[in-house]
Amino acid sequence: MVDFSLDDKKIAASVIQDSHAAIISTTLDGTIIGWNSGATDLYGYTREEAKEQDITLIDPQGFRGDFLLTQLKAQYTLQHKRNRKDGTLIWVTLSISPLKDDQDNVVGVVEISMDITSLEKEKDQLLQALVNSPIAEITLDSRGNVVLVNKKVLELFGYHEGELEGKTIEILIPERFKTKYSTSRQEFIKRPLVRSVGIDHDLFGRRKNGEEFPLEIYLTPLQTTDELLVIATVVDLTERKNSELLSRSNRELEQFAYLASHDLQAPLRHIASYVQLLAAKYINSNDAETEKWINFILQSSEKMQLLISDLLKYSRVTQSKLKMELTNVHDIISNVKEILKDMILNTGAQIIEEDLPVLFCSSMYLEQIFLNLIENAIKFRKDNVAPIIIIHSKPIEGGYEISVKDNGIGIPHQFFDKVFQLFQRLEQKKGVNGTGVGLAIVKRIVELHHGRIWLESKENEGCTFHFTISEAQLSDATTQQANVISSKSSNDFTTPKTYI
DSSP: OOOOOOOHHHHHHHHHHHOSSEEEEEETTOBEEEEOHHHHHHHOOOHHHHTTSBGGGTOSSOOOHHHIIIIISSOEEEEEEEEOTTSOEEEEEEEEEEEEOTTSOEEEEEEEEEEOHHHHHHHHHHHHHHHHOSSEEEEEOTTSBEEEEOHHHHHHHTOOTTSSTTSBGGGGSOGGGHHHHHHHHHHHHHSOOOEEESSSSOEEEEOTTSOEEEEEEEEEEEEOSSOEEEEEEEEEOHHHHHHHHHHHHHHHHHHHHHHHHHHHHHHHHHHHHHHHHHHHHTTTSOOHHHHHHHHHHHHHHHHHHHHHHHHHHHHHHHHOOOOOEEEEHHHHHHHHHHHTHHHHHHHTOEEEEESOOEEEEOHHHHHHHHHHHHHHHHHTOOTTOOOEEEEEEEEETTEEEEEEEEOSSOOOGGGTTGGGSTTOOOOOSTTOOOOSOHHHHHHHHHHHTTOOEEEEEOTTSOEEEEEEEEOTTOOHHHHHHHHHHHHHHHHHSSSOEEEO
8 A cells, every 4th residue: 555645734835836826924023934936926036035035025015913913813815016026016916814833823924915917907997987987877885885986976966076985875866766766776686687777667866955857777786706786877867858748748739739720720711701701792882991801801811721721731741750752853843843833934933953863752741842942932032033943952971962042032141040930931022921831841841851951041142942851761772773763864964954
C-alpha cells in the first residue's frame, strides 16, 4: 500500500505559491512575510523585492493586524485601490483574514486580492451613463430606499443633489398612491421581472413643492453580489396627457362643428325659401325700404349657406381617412380647369404647367388643394390684368415640393400665417366672396399627407404658395409603377404648356 499522506503545511504552501490569486501575509505591524506568484503577476514585485517590506509598498493605507484585533477579529471583504510597481493604480477585491499561530493567537494578516480594474471601469462608465441619462433613473434597494438618482430625476422632481439618497421612494409618490406602488414593489422583489406601474391605471408623482404630475414607472431588477437592486425608470406623461386631451377636445370640436353645421342647413333653407316668397310678393310694391331689407336677408342667407358648406368640407377633411392612390397631377389640373372654366374664360386666365409628377396621394383632396389655390389666384387678380398661374414641382427628399405662382395683388407679410387659419379673411379686394375656410382646408389636407405649406409674396407683385407631399408610404412595387408612369408623363410635359 502506497502512503499518500503529506505534511498539511507543505500542501498549503504549495497551493498558495501556485495560486493565480494574489495571496499576501503580513505581521501585525504590516511587514510582508508571504508573497506568492499571483502577487508578483498582479503587483509587479518579485517575492524577493516584497519580502520584509511594509504593506505600504502597494497600499498607502495598509490593512494591519490591529484592524482585525480591534474591529473585526474575522474575515473581511472589500474593494480597494492598490499601487503597482510601474506606478499605475488598480482596483482589487480584498478578502482579509486573521493569521493565527498554533495557540490560536492572531499574529498577522492574510489577504487574497484579485484585479477588478476593468469591472470598476465598466461600472464607472455605467454610472456616468446613468447619471447623465436624459431619462429619469432611480436606483433602489430591496426595501425601497433610494441608493442613487441621476440629474434628470432631480430636475423632474425639483430636488437638489444629495437630498433623495437614503429616503424611501414613497417621498416622490402622493399619499393616495403609496399603497398601490408599495404593493407593486413588494411583488417585484418576490418575482423580479421587468414590469410597469401606472400604465393600466393613472399614477402621479409629487414634486418637492407638492405639485403633482402624471407618470409611469418601469421597474427593472439589478442583481449585485450583495443584494437585489431595483432600477425605477420614471416617464413624465404630462406632455402626452396634454396632447391626448387636446386631440380629444379637437375631435369633439370637429364633431360638434360637423353636426351643428349639418343641422343648421335645414332651418336656413326654410328661412331662404320664405324670404324668396316675400321677395316675389313685394317685387312690384314700390316699397324700396322693404325690398332693401329682403335683399339684405337673402344675401346674408346665401353667405351663411356658403359658410356652412365650407365648414362641412373642413369637418369632413379633419375626420376622414385618406384613400391613397397613384395620381397624375396633370389630370388633376385638367379637372380643376373644367370646374373653373367659366371663371377662366371670363378673366382670360392662363394656367402654365411645368414638370408635374405622378404622386402617391389622395387624388380627391389633391384636387381640392389646386381648386382652392387656383380659384384664389383668379379671384385676387389685379384690375384689368389677366391672371397668369404657373404650377411647378421639384423632387425633394421623401417626396415633392409643388408651387402655385400668380401675378395677382399679393399678400402683406404680416398676414402670411393668418391666411391659413380658420375663418380668417383678408379684405383686400371688394366684391370677392369667401368664408376664410378654403386655405385652412388646404393646410389640413397637406398636413394629412405629412407635408407643410407656406407662401411667398409682396403686395402688388403676386403670390406663390408652396406645399410638400410626402411619398413615404409608397411601396417598392408602387414606386416601380410610378416610375413607369412618370417616365411617360415626363415625355409629354417636357415643354411647358399654356392653357387659356
